[in-house]
Amino acid sequence: ANRKFHPENSEIQVGQETIGGHKLGIIAGPCSVESEEQIIRVAKQIKKAGANFLRGGAFKPRTSPYSFQGLELEGLRMLQAAKAETGLPIVTELMSVKWIDEFVDSVDMIQIGARNMQNFDLLKEVGKTNKPVLLKRGLSATYKEWLMSAEYIMSEGNENVILCERGIRTFETGTRNTLDIQAVPVIKKLSHLPIIVDPSHAGGMSYLVESGAKSGIVAGADGLMIEVHNDPENAWSDGEQCLTPDEFGLLMEKAQKLAEVE
Ligand code: PEP
Ligand code: MN
Numbered sequence: 001a002n003r004k005f006h007p008e009n010s011e012i013q014v015g016q017e018t019i020g021g022h023k024l025g026i027i028a029g030p031c032s033v034e035s036e037e038q039i040i041r042v043a044k045q046i047k048k049a050g051a052n053f054l055r056g057g058a059f060k061p062r063t064s065p066y067s068f069q070g071l072e073l074e075g076l077r078m079l080q081a082a083k084a085e086t087g088l089p090i091v092t093e094l095m096s097v098k099w100i101d102e103f104v105d106s107v108d109m110i111q112i113g114a115r116n117m118q119n120f121d122l123l124k125e126v127g128k129t130n131k132p133v134l135l136k137r138g139l140s141a142t143y144k145e146w147l148m149s150a151e152y153i154m155s156e157g158n159e160n161v162i163l164c165e166r167g168i169r170t171f172e173t174g175t176r177n178t179l180d181i182q183a184v185p186v187i188k189k190l191s192h193l194p195i196i197v198d199p200s201h202a203g204g205m206s207y208l209v210e211s212g213a214k215s216g217i218v219a220g221a222d223g224l225m226i227e228v229h230n231d232p233e234n235a236w237s238d239g240e241q242c243l244t245p246d247e248f249g250l251l252m253e254k255a256q257k258l259a260e261v262e
Pocket of ligand 2 (some may be wrong): 032205227
């Protein structure tokens with residue numbers, strides 16, 4: 001992952017799209033896949049607004065075992081149905097090596113969530129595939145730890161790694177996490193890998209998404225991950241931080257203008 005051995009920025013092919021090139025990679029969709037009808041509807045709306053990837057959790061790493069855990073394989077199937085309708089490549093989280101073959105067969109990019117950033121077995125297994133991997137920063141991981149996790153994937157042969165800053169745990173309790181915007185220039189200096197920003201999980205509240213997204217673009221991020229839900233108040237997970245499709249549309253207009261200036 002070290003820029004010393006690879007001075008040029010890496011561009012990663014994900015489905016028919018790339019991340020790390022000139023164009024911003026915009027990944028949007030609900031926290032959890034809730035039904036086929038929901039994921040198809042949201043996919044159409046985010047595509048119209050300018051997103052180029054669809055996200056949606058099928059396997060959810062919830063803090064409480066009593067919270068909704070995801071629709072699992074049924075959720076993967078619904079994501080594929082949304083891809084068939086819209087053509088958007090799918091990004092979704094893999095939590096266990098148990099499902100790796102299903103993921104390789106059905107998703108365009110495998111997400112490794114913050115809680116699994118140092119699940120070294122999982123990292124090695126996704127490293128043996130050639131699927132692009134979205135590696136989220138651990139809850140309190142340093143830049144070095146995060147890049148070493150990327151190294152675990154790459155050392156097995158898979159160099160298609162994209163990093164995602166999603167906020168870190170600090171002493172501050174007024175927001176869900178603290179968005180570390182400096183991660184973008186620091187990672188760009190240390191590594192050739194693309195880095196995107198997830199302002200939704202960072203702030204944890206929808207009103208914080210716009211400022212986080214804009215600062216990510218200005219800082220030089222290669223893309224954004226934004227949670228968008230058809231009915232945030234009744235979302236099965238992370239409703240407080242989800243934008244409605246209309247709010248997402250307005251954000252995209254501002255983001256694209258900003259990206260042109262940058
Ligand atoms: C998610 O993207 O839905 C998620 C669980 O994110 P994180 O791993 O960053 O908390
Ligand atoms: Mn979420």
